[in-house]
Each structure stands twice: as structure tokens, then as C-alpha cells.
Amino acid sequence: WAGPLWAGLPVVGWLGTDDRRKKEPEVFQTVSDGLKKLYKTKLLPLEESYKFHEFHSPALEDADFDNKPMVLLVGQYSTGKTSFIRYLLEQDFPGMRIGPEPTTDSFIAVMHGDTEGVVPGNALVVDPKKPFRKLNAFGNAFLNRFVCAQLPNPVLESISVIDTPGILSGEKQRISRGYDFAAVLEWFAERVDRIILLFDAHKLDISDEFSEVIKALKNHEDKIRVVLNKADQIETQQLMRVYGALMWSLGKIVNTPEVVRVYIGSFWSHPLLIPDNRKLFEAEEQDLFKDIQSLPRNAALRKLNDLIKRARLAKVHAYIISSLKKEMPSVFGKENKKKELIGTLGDIYKRIEREHQISPGDFPNLKKMQDQLQAQDLTKFQPLKPKLLEAVDDMLANDIAGLMVLVRQEETQRPNAVVKGGAFDGTLDGPFGHGYGEGAGEGIDEAEWVVARDKPAYDEIFYTLSPVNGKVTGANAKKEMVKSKLPNTVLGKIWKLADIDKDGMLDDEEFALANHLIKVKLEGHELPSELPAHLVPPSKRKIPE
Numbered sequence: 001w002a003g004p005l006w007a008g009l010p011v012v013g014w015l016g017t018d019d020r021r022k023k024e025p026e027v028f029q030t031v032s033d034g035l036k037k038l039y040k041t042k043l044l045p046l047e048e049s050y051k052f053h054e055f056h057s058p059a060l061e062d063a064d065f066d067n068k069p070m071v072l073l074v075g076q077y078s079t080g081k082t083s084f085i086r087y088l089l090e091q092d093f094p095g096m097r098i099g100p101e102p103t104t105d106s107f108i109a110v111m112h113g114d115t116e117g118v119v120p121g122n123a124l125v126v127d128p129k130k131p132f133r134k135l136n137a138f139g140n141a142f143l144n145r146f147v148c149a150q151l152p153n154p155v156l157e158s159i160s161v162i163d164t165p166g167i168l169s170g171e172k173q174r175i176s177r178g179y180d181f182a183a184v185l186e187w188f189a190e191r192v193d194r195i196i197l198l199f200d201a202h203k204l205d206i207s208d209e210f211s212e213v214i215k216a217l218k219n220h221e222d223k224i225r226v227v228l229n230k231a232d233q234i235e236t237q238q239l240m241r242v243y244g245a246l247m248w249s250l251g252k253i254v255n256t257p258e259v260v261r262v263y264i265g266s267f268w269s270h271p272l273l274i275p276d277n278r279k280l281f282e283a284e285e286q287d288l289f290k291d292i293q294s295l296p297r298n299a300a301l302r303k304l305n306d307l308i309k310r311a312r313l314a315k316v317h318a319y320i321i322s323s324l325k326k327e328m329p330s331v332f333g334k335e336n337k338k339k340e341l342i343g344t345l346g347d348i349y350k351r352i353e354r355e356h357q358i359s360p361g362d363f364p365n366l367k368k369m370q371d372q373l374q375a376q377d378l379t380k381f382q383p384l385k386p387k388l389l390e391a392v393d394d395m396l397a398n399d400i401a402g403l404m405v406l407v408r409q410e411e412t413q414r415p416n417a418v419v420k421g422g423a424f425d426g427t428l429d430g431p432f433g434h435g436y437g438e439g440a441g442e443g444i445d446e447a448e449w450v451v452a453r454d455k456p457a458y459d460e461i462f463y464t465l466s467p468v469n470g471k472v473t474g475a476n477a478k479k480e481m482v483k484s485k486l487p488n489t490v491l492g493k494i495w496k497l498a499d500i501d502k503d504g505m506l507d508d509e510e511f512a513l514a515n516h517l518i519k520v521k522l523e524g525h526e527l528p529s530e531l532p533a534h535l536v537p538p539s540k541r542k543i544p545e
Contacts, residue, residue, distance in 0.1 A: 031300040031410055032065040034403045035307055039065075042395040043307070046388040047314050050321040050381070055372050056313060056364065057190055058134035064191060065303060067131040068112075069295035070160045072188050074217075075198030076210055077166025080229040083268045084198065085110055085161050088292075090269075090422045094118045094149040106145040107184070108163040113150025121146030131191060138187075141178030154421025158296045162188060167210045181209070182216040189220045190310075193295045193302050197224060201231040201242050201264075206249050214253045218365075219309065221254060223302075225261050225291060231281065232266040232273050239264070239277065263288040293418040300407045308400060311392050312362050319352045320345075320369070322384035334379060342373050439525025440517070444534050451509075451516045451535065458512040471505040477514070484518045490527070494518060497531045500540045509537035 039060055046052070053059050073081040082096055093110050095118050109124075109132070119127075121143035125136040135146065145165070164185065189195055195217060206214075217224060228246060231239055243264065250260055265281040265288070266272055272281070295302075324341055328334065341348070349363050418424075443450025451458075465476040474495075481491050498514035499506060506514060513535060521527055533541075 031304065031403055031406050034399075034406065035065045035303055036062055038395050038399050038403075039307065042391040042399075043311050043314060046318055046392050049385060049388055050314075050318045051376075052314050052317050054376075055317060055369070057187065057310070058137060060310075061128070061131065061133055063129060063131040063133070068158060068160050069193040069299045069302070070162060070188075070191065071194045071196060071292065071295070072162045072164065072185075072192040073196050073198060074164050074185065074213060075167065076200070076205075076207060077168060079166070079198040079200040080267060081166070081198050082163055084196075084227070084229070085163055087267050087269060088161070088423050089151075089153050089155050091151070091153060093151050093153075095147055096149070105165050106147055107142075107165065107188075109146075109148040110156065110161045110163060111148055111150055112153065112156035112160070114152060116151045117149075119148040119150065124148050135184075135187065138179050138184055142184060145179075155419055155424065157421070158419045159193075159292070162192065164188075167207060167213060182212055185213055186216045189217050189223070190306065193223065193299060194225060194292065195220060195223045197226045199226065199228050199246055201228050201239060202233050204242055204245055204249075206253070211253050214250075221258075221260075224254070225263065225288070226250065227267065227288065228262055228264045229267055231264045231277065232275070235274060236276055289424055293424060296419065297411060300410055304400065304403060304407060308396065311396055313364065315389060315392055316352070316358055316362050317364065318384070318389060319356060319358075320348065320364075321381045323348050323352060324373075324378050325381035325383050328378050328381075330379075338373075338378050341378065342370050345370055345373070439520045439523065440528045440532060440535065442520075444532070446534075449534075449538050451512050451537070454516065454519075455508075455512045458515045459508055461515075462508050462511045467508075471503075471507050472511060474504055474506075477506050477511065481514065481518065484522060486518065486521060490521060491518075493527055494521070497527070500531070500536065509539060513537060 044059060047059065073084060075081050086092060086096065089110070093108075094116050095106070095108055109130075111130075121135075122140075124130055124132045124146065125143065126133070130148070132146075132148075136143065165181075167181075197214070226246070228243065231242075234242065243262070246262065247259065250262075254260055263284045264277075265284045267285070272278060327337065327341055329337055346366055349360075349366065352358060353360060353363070461480060462472065465472045465480060477495075478491075481494070484491070486494075494514055494517045497517060498510045500510060500513075516535070517527060
């Protein structure tokens with residue numbers, strides 16, 4: 001049995017019980033099923049042994065692997081967070097309050113439910129089906145400010161949205177919250193699929209608490225998107241300056257070499273105050289919607305990615321804790337040694353980095369770790385247990401690769417897993433769809449062939465290219481087409497679209513169509529992948545496909 005019979009099956013490791021220490025091959029049915037088992041059998045024992053949950057993040061639960069993708073909205077008060085949710089859902093949700101003053105003073109999880117209603121925080125954290133059970137660690141002050149608004153809405157069938165209290169400026173307000181706001185946001189950041197930071201183009205200041213919050217989102221930069229809201233309230237020149245100022249401010253806080261993606265717009269259903277940038281806002285909104293709509297398709301990959309991040313941190317944490325344990329004296333001078341070790345924690349980091357070839361980016365924040373260690377009894381820490389670390393290494397090296405294959409399979413089986421309903425459906429079809437009647441879509445509703453307007457001018461050029469039997473050769477057409485200065489790849493595509501009868505030559509209608517498509521491209525529009533019906537020349541419309 002031990003040999004080639006089992007070859008090729010993904011091996012899922014230690015089952016944790018001493019008497020069944022043999023490797024058992026197991027094929028996972030779904031990605032979330034696989035992640036749950038790997039976490040419980042391989043990563044959780046390491047986390048528990050080295051008090052990972054006291055230092056970094058509570059243990060994961062089944063609901064964390066099963067839940068729908070979540071979008072977290074963060075921003076200073078009155079930046080339009082609640083209005084943004086209202087805009088996406090196209091309906092009010094229970095507990096919603098909107099106003100210029102700090103109105104939303106609670107965390108509101110907006111989720112799908114068969115009936116409308118509000119579930120208070122204390123009830124939420126005991127519901128095993130919801131991924132919020134570990135939030136009870138933040139205490140009553142937080143739970144009294146946490147609710148779940150449930151309502152039947154098509155958008156919420158595929159994603160959930162977390163509305164957060166408006167971030168205030170000044171020290172006083174931060175103390176009066178009664179719970180660690182940044183820590184709660186960090187907890188959510190670990191578990192959500194997308195973090196949207198909202199800024200108001202009208203009053204662009206980043207308060208101390210906001211910059212602290214953005215710093216707490218470190219390690220989750222890949223999930224962050226920025227929305228510059230209420231951009232219709234200022235003129236183009238002002239908007240350009242505000243955008244520049246926002247990028248400069250973010251560059252100082254978000255420590256990534258890449259530029260954060262910023263979407264500019266007015267995300268509510270009121271008329272635009274200054275409509276000059278309408279086209280820009282429409283394009284930006286489409287991009288943001290596409291980004292949110294892709295979340296269900298990428299949810300499994302995100303959970304896998306987050307588990308890998310967590311496993312790397314847990315490994316480093318185990319090395320740190322066991323190193324401290326090793327240095328502690330067994331009898332005398334414990335307190336002095338503890339102070340010394342905490343003071344030289346940076347050197348311990350460097351040593352672990354060298355000994356185990358770990359990248360500096362995998363280490364937890366030094367200052368925070370030093371503060372947390374003050375309250376711990378270092379003598380009670382566990383020494384290094386190689387078997388626990390081997391199990392996690394095995395998970396990262398072998399099991400995750402097997403799950404990656406499954407992720408791809410799940411993605412191909414559900415190619416249409418996108419967010420539907422609400423504002424996402426508003427612009428899908430019809431004349432208000434993005435780019436309708438522009439570029440290659442121009443003339444879509446007209447009875448006349450749209451190219452006919454400019455055909456006389458194109459015909460003049462056509463007859464200078466010495467056509468034979470009413471057609472110009474590819475070589476002659478090329479001489480004219482390259483004058484557009486478009487690259488050959490683009491001109492090649494235009495040729496394929498225009499040469500409808502595929503005879504390698506262009507007649508006068510096909511030549512006019514090629515020039516029309518060149519004009520479309522030069523005006524900055526995209527070329528269609530197939531020729532739309534309204535662009536097919538009238539004489540060619542009978543040709544069967």
C-alpha cells in the first residue's frame with residue numbers, strides 16, 4: 001500500500017492524534033473544504049503552541065472559509081460611505097443614517113437575508129454561521145457598536161459590505177471610542193476581499209486617526225482601492241490639484257512602491273453639480289464596478305493567499321517565541337533577563353532572519369511585539385518543536401500546490417460568478433451602457449450606414465491607389481493605412497475586420513470601413529473584437545457567416 005498505488009494523490013498530513021501518525025492521502029472536494037482541513041490539522045497546532053492568537057489574530061473558524069466576499073469601506077466622516085452602499089444596492093438598508101455630521105457611529109455588516117432586520121452585535125458573535133464570532137475579544141464597548149443589517153437584495157447574494165464609523169480628527173474622540181478602533185479594522189482587513197478608502201474631494205485632509213488606520217492596514221495593500229468621492233463638486237483644474245495632493249499624501253502613508261489605484265467619481269444617485277468630467281466619472285465607475293464584480297470569482301484565491309500569509313507569520317512567530325524561551329534562565333534573574341530580551345528584540349529578529357533565511361517583511365511590527373511581550377511570562381513559552389514547523393512547511397510546499405489546481409478548476413467551472421443587481425445592472429445594456437454610441441458603436445441606432453458620411457473623402461483616396469476590377473491590393477492599401485502611424489498590430493486587426501469577404505483585397509466599401517476604424521482608434525476608442533452588425537457595409541450584409 002505504501003508505494004506507487006497512492007502516487008499522484010495529494011498527501012494531507014498529520015491528523016494530530018499520536019496513534020495515527022501515518023500520512024493519509026486525501027483529495028479535497030472544494031477549496032474551502034481543503035483550506036479548513038489544512039488549517040485545523042497543520043497550522044492551528046503551531047499557532048496554539050506559541051500563543052499566536054494572543055499576539056496577532058484570533059483562530060480562524062469554518063465561517064471564515066465559507067463566507068461570501070466582503071468589502072470594507074473606510075473613510076473620514078461625511079465622505080459618503082453609507083451613500084456609496086446605498087448607491088450600489090439601490091435601496092435603503094436597516095439602520096442606515098446619512099448626514100453631514102458623523103452619523104454612522106457603528107460598524108454595520110450589510111448582508112443578505114430573507115427578511116429585513118437588524119441583528120445586534122452580541123447576538124452576531126454567537127452565530128456560528130457568521131464569520132464574526134472572534135470579535136467578542138474586543139469587548140462590550142465594541143459589540144454595542146456593531147450590528148448586522150440583513151435585507152433581500154441581489155447584490156448581497158454574492159458580496160457583503162461592511163460600513164464603518166466615520167474616522168474623526170483629534171485625540172479626544174479616539175479615546176472616547178472605548179475600544180481599539182485600529183485593531184478592529186485590522187481584524188476586518190485580514191478577512192475581507194477588498195478595502196475601499198473613501199476621500200471627499202471637497203475636504204481632503206488625512207487626520208491622525210485616519211493615517212493610523214491606514215498604517216494598521218499594512219500587509220493588506222493588495223486589497224486596498226481608493227475612491228475620491230464627490231468629485232463633481234469641484235472644477236476640473238481644482239480636481240487635478242486635489243488628485244495630486246491625495247496621491248502625495250497617500251504616498252507618505254501607504255508604503256508600497258506601486259501607486260494605489262484611485263477611482264474618481266460621484267457615487268450617489270443625485271445629478272452631477274459640475275458635469276464637465278462626466279465621461280471620466282463614467283469610465284472610472286465602470287472600472288471600479290468591474291473590480292468589485294470580480295471578487296466572487298477570485299474569492300477562493302484570496303482565502304488561499306491569506307492563509308499563506310498567516311502561515312508565514314505563524315512560522316516567524318514560533319521562531320521568535322522559542323528563541324526567547326531558550327534565552328530565559330530557569331531560576332534566578334528572570335525579570336532582568338526579560339527586560340534585556342525585550343530591549344534587544346531587534347537583534348533577535350536579525351538572528352532569526354539569518355539562521356532561517358526569512359525575509360524581513362515577514363516579521364511582525366517590532367514596537368508592537370515589544371509592548372505585547374511586557375505582559376507575558378516568558379518562562380511559560382514553548383521551546384522549538386520541529387515537527388509542528390515541518391507540518392506547516394509541508395503544507396506550504398505540497399498541499400497548497402494541490403489546492404492551487406483546484407482553485408483554477410473552480411474558477412473555470414463558475415466563469416459567470418460576478419456580482420449582479422443594484423447599480424451593477426444599471427448600465428449593462430441599452431443606450432446608457434458605457435461607451436454606447438461612441439467609437440465603433442457610433443451609428444448603432446441609425447438606418448444609414450455610418451461610414452457613408454465620410455465615404456466620398458475615402459473614395460477619392462481609393463481611386464488614387466489604382467484599383468483593379470474595383471479592388472485595391474493589400475500592398476497598395478498598406479501604403480495608405482500606415483500614414484495613420486498606428487502600429488502594425490493594430491492595422492493588422494483593422495485589416496481583418498475590414499476585409500469582410502477575406503479575399504486579401506479591399507473594395508471601395510471595405511476601404512472606407514478600414515479608414516473609419518482607423519479614425520475610431522485615433523480618437524482613442526478601442527476596436528471591437530468582431531465587426532458589429534451596423535458597421536457591415538450594406539452590400540455585404542447578405543453574406544452568410
